[in-house]
Every structure is written in C-alpha cells, then in structure tokens.
Amino acid sequence: MILWEIARATGLIAVVVYTLTAAWGILLAGRGIQQPKGALELHRSLQSIGLIAIVAHVVALLLDSHANVAWTDVLGVDTRPGIVLGAVALWLAIALPITFMARQRKRISFRSWRYVHYLAYAFWGAAVAHGLWLGTDTRNPLVLAGYGAAIALVVGATAWRLSGGAPARSSRRPAGTA
Numbered sequence: 765m766i767l768w769e770i771a772r773a774t775g776l777i778a779v780v781v782y783t784l785t786a787a788w789g790i791l792l793a794g795r796g797i798q799q800p801k802g803a804l805e806l807h808r809s810l811q812s813i814g815l816i817a818i819v820a821h822v823v824a825l826l827l828d829s830h831a832n833v834a835w836t837d838v839l840g841v842d843t844r845p846g847i848v849l850g851a852v853a854l855w856l857a858i859a860l861p862i863t864f865m866a867r868q869r870k871r872i873s874f875r876s877w878r879y880v881h882y883l884a885y886a887f888w889g890a891a892v893a894h895g896l897w898l899g900t901d902t903r904n905p906l907v908l909a910g911y912g913a914a915i916a917l918v919v920g921a922t923a924w925r926l927s928g929g930a931p932a933r934s935s936r937r938p939a940g941t942a
C-alpha cells in the first residue's frame with residue numbers, strides 16, 4: 765500500500781516539477797529572463813529533481829505487487845496506451861539531459877541540439893496524458909484542477925514564445941548551450 769502511495773505521489777511530483785521546468789525553459793528561450801546563466805542552472809536543477817521523482821515512481825510501481833507493472837512495461841512493451849505513454853515519457857526524460865551534455869561537450873551542433881530539445885514538448889505532453897489516463901487521483905477535483913493549471917501554464921508560455929517572446933536585448937544564446 766505504501767509503495768502505491770509513493771508511486772502516486774512521485775508521479776504527481778514529477779508532473780508538477782516538469783511543468784515548472786518546461787515553463788521556465790520556455791521563458792528562458794523567449795528571453796523573458798534577465799540572467800540566463802542562473803536561470804539555466806535552475807532549469808537543469810528542476811529537471812534533475814523531476815528525473816529523481818520519475819525513477820522513484822517507476823521503482824515503486826515495479827516493487828508493488830498489486831500495481832501490475834513489469835520490467836517489459838518500462839521498455840514500452842505493453843498494449844495499454846497509458847503505460848506506453850509513460851514509457852515514452854520515461855525514455856525522453858532520460859534522453860533529453862544526455863543531449864544537453866552532448867551539446868555542452870560540443871559533440872552536437874547548437875542547431876541539432878535545439879531540434880532534439882523540441883522533443884521536450886512531446887515528453888511533457890506524454891507525461892501529462894499518461895497521468896490523466898492512469899492516475900487514481902485524476903478523480904480528485906483538486907488534482908484535476910492542478911492538471912488544468914499545468915496545461916494552461918505550458919500552453920500559455922508556448923503561445924507567448926511563438927508570438928516572439930520578449931524583445932531581443934542581445935543575440936546571446938542561453939548560457940551553456942552556445
């Protein structure tokens with residue numbers, strides 16, 4: 765029972781933290797933040813906390829004999845679409861920071877990294893859809909309102925970014941990615 769509660773709590777924590785990561789990243793990319801270096805550190809730290817929450821979520825589900833989650837589910841080998849969405853989100857959550865490190869070591873170009881980083885939107889969408897689909901707590905009106913707020917935040921930030929973001933002050937790229 766405690767494992768199931770840990771799994772539910774860490775799943776929700778992961779969605780909250782990654783929503784903040786996504787919104788902060790969009791704000792950063794849209795030049796809405798004055799000090800890109802510190803802001804990028806925060807973006808990375810949030811991402812790391814989210815990843816820890818995901819690992820705890822998946823491990824708790826694997827250990828919980830009532831959860832009906834197997835190692836093959838982690839690989840995405842499952843017929844339940846909600847589980848496959850979770851697996852897609854998991855692997856993207858692992859892949860995205862690896863591509864960031866590859867960029868820092870100049871193993872990939874800024875342009876390639878940027879295109880790959882657009883997968884962060886797919887990751888966040890898969891994570892939210894997975895939580896809404898499978899979550900026991902989706903029935904709780906407060907949790908449902910939280911999902912609504914998360915979607916409004918990321919969709920709103922994306923719309924702001926697509927409309928041009930903040931006026932350009934300089935041509936500098938976010939620190940660490942140049």
Ligand code: HEM
Pocket residue numbers: 771772773774775776777778779782818821822825831833837838839840847850851852853854857891894895896898899900901902
């Ligand atoms: C292979 C990877 C994954 C598997 C097998 C998996 C499996 C599950 C299962 C079985 C549930 C239902 C738990 C319940 O009864 O409430 C669940 C819920 C949830 N998962 Fe995952 N998950 C995975 C990855 C992820 C990822 C990457 C995230 C977030 C970034 C995430 C976030 C959530 C959330 C928010 C819930 C709803 C919690 C609730 O409302 O109770 N999961 N997951």
